[in-house]
Amino acid sequence: MRSIWAIAVNTLRQALRLKIAAVFIVLLLVLLATMGFKMTGDGTLKGREQAFVSYGLSLTALLLALLTIFVGAYSLTSDVKDRQVYTVLTKPIRRFQFVLGKLVGVVLLDAVLIMLFSTVIYAITVSMPRLVDADDEQLAQVRNEFFTARASLTPAEPDVSAEVDQTYEDMLRAGDVPAGVDENPVARRNYKNELTKRISLRKRAALVNGELEWEFHNVKPLDPNQNLYVRFKYDVALNPYDLQIYSRWIIGDLRQLRLAQIPNTPIYSVERKDLIRTSHEFEIPGDAVADDGYLGLAFLNVGLNDTVVIFPPEDGLEVLYKADTFTANFIRAVLLVFIRLVFLAALAVFSGTFLSFPVAILLCLAVFTMANMSGFISESFEFLGETVNKVYYYSLKPLISLLPQFDQISPSKFLIPGRLLKWSLLGKLGFFTICLKAVPLLLLSMLIFTYREIAKVII
């Protein structure tokens, strides 16, 4: 353990004394300070905060990722190339300890730097409302919508597959399915996909004078006296002349209405008129939630509208409530970045155990880039998979799923809308990224390095 620590400290010294880290540190500090004072976002205080936090944290994550890759790969490859390993590995230290020491050193560097930079970002973010002259309305907006960690509830996508099958059978019997579709498996699948889309759209649409209902369970606000926020967006079949939709919302424990009880908890009714295709938010008191965490919402498409109202699948409807503080959420967002850096450090050390410096860097950057666009990659391969299904399924798909998916969950996604990043989500991500991806990489690098012929000259 002591020798691992000695290697780790030496790696840290290397990064600091060879001024590799210094370049990144100075660059980041200058950029963060500039961003803090120059970025205005959409002009409001909230926009400014959002722009600073998201760009500041993304920039820190990017530069630290590059630094990690660079230091991790350099530290090991330079020791082999400049042959310091000759004197180190002939000392009483196992080779796996040497590899582990290198990794610990890089992770230590990351931990120190991310603590430094996140403190800077946090300090600037928190003090920004005092430095900028903003009116009370803006301050309240920032307090309610930015300096918070709101849990978000979205309606679950209803499972319509049984209904699709049923409809398909009915249509087949009635002879409504086009000729040739049922015989061809690909055409049949495509046709069913069309049906699925149509039926699930029907579930999200409110006819004129019609109603849509949603139910949520396990709603647990941090403080029951705080307000809930309903966030929604309309799509329409036919544009109204002023692009506005009239609506009536009924919110509360809707079970009480059905059972015709005397209500225990209040049921609120909200009447609104909103622009279509943009997100809107309104508040309701927190006591609308039933004691068992139940919350029901009903949307009435008022007859004035004369059009079908559709809620888009991604951001059609959301219920938000404050579940934690901004500080705690910020810390978790920083940890999210740190988890990635740990993976990158393991990747860099791994590639350094058998590649030369330039090749190791190239490999790491390639993986890093792919991890940043994993969504795009897997989507495009899914598409390709239509034709080369089996080959794709057994060769590329497992490889792609080995990549970490940096683009799927980014810290900005939580901090910009002040959304709760749950410990459970962070833990799951940490487990997948570190235990299932970084640790195997580390074990593999230990194995490679243990059996590698160190003194062999490779040209």
Next chain:
Amino acid sequence: MEYAIETFSLTKTFSDLWGRNRVLAVDNLDLRVHVSEVFGLLGPNGSGKTTTLKMLLGLLHPTKGKALVLGGDATDPHINSRIGFLPEESYLYRYLNARETLDFYGRLFKLPARIRKLRSEALLDMVGLKAVANRPVGTFSKGMARRIGLAQALINDPDLLILDEPTTGLDPIGTRQIKDLILELAGRGKTILLCSHLLADVEDVCDRIAILYGGKIQTEGKVDDLLRHTDKTEITTSRLSNATVEKIKQLLAGERAECTISVPVTRLETFFLNTVAAAQQQAVQTSGAESKTHISDFLAAKPDEQARRAALLEQLVSGESSSEQQESIRTETVKPKPASESAPDEDLLERLTKQSASAELKPAGTQPAEDSKAQSTITPREDILDELTGRTKGDNQEAPGAEQGDSANA
């Protein structure tokens, strides 16, 4: 354990990625190095010396055969904690300073902080880098890097010291010092494997040598046996008059022996050492390594240990279990010793410089000066023989006196 190093048909071939261009670097090498001997591995460039060392240390995998170091595998921490290794060049972390370098290697041996500090300072002092201990090693000259490389090899007070070309890049003082160190360590019962193509180095210190060529041992044996000319006799005397020379010639003619008579010439090494010693006495500043001439306390043997050492050697040679004995030596030397006890490790070079310092003061060419030079050419050999046979006690006791006398002169 009879042998400190033993190899069985050790073979290494190098080939490219496709298995072509096979080079046979080491060919069925059976090397045996006894415990407590100084073994020299000689050979021209590319004869497989360094490859052999790397295989011994586990840095290269043998194509065939096996190497045992201290009775086991050199990659085993229990074994390599007793090995000191100086590679062919001192591969150091350039951004660490000399003191941090030694501390780092000390940490790898899991030495406690106090002992690490003690030993680092002692070694820095010994290799003459104390004044530049806070400079990054990257700024060192080759010779200075070599010195710090040597210090790192000694930080664990090793039982087996493997030195690959230890004297490359070193000035003659450093070279001399390394040789003295080797002799001192050998006297303490350490095993030393020396790899070099500088024959003078090997000749001065090695008990046994093997000459490697084409990855094979061409000759192996004791240095004295290999180099002794049994058919010649050499006589060195003070300057003789022409008449005496004639008499000797006549005498030898009666013996029917051929003879050549000449005035000996000083070896350049001795001359160089004298010059530097004179400059040191005038306290000339240097930015490089200072030439210190004593050996660190924890490495040097105590005078009263000489007898014990002899007994130990006896035991080792007779093949009894020795690991416990060696262990006890190691732990004992760790304790700091009073300064007075460390004085006896005054060495060869010190005496050399003192003797010739007086010669330097007189104009060259006069009779007495030549006398002293003539003597000084013999001195090193005698001393080495003394050291080899273990008769260092008498010399050691007389040395501090000489030092005092000289400092009084200066």
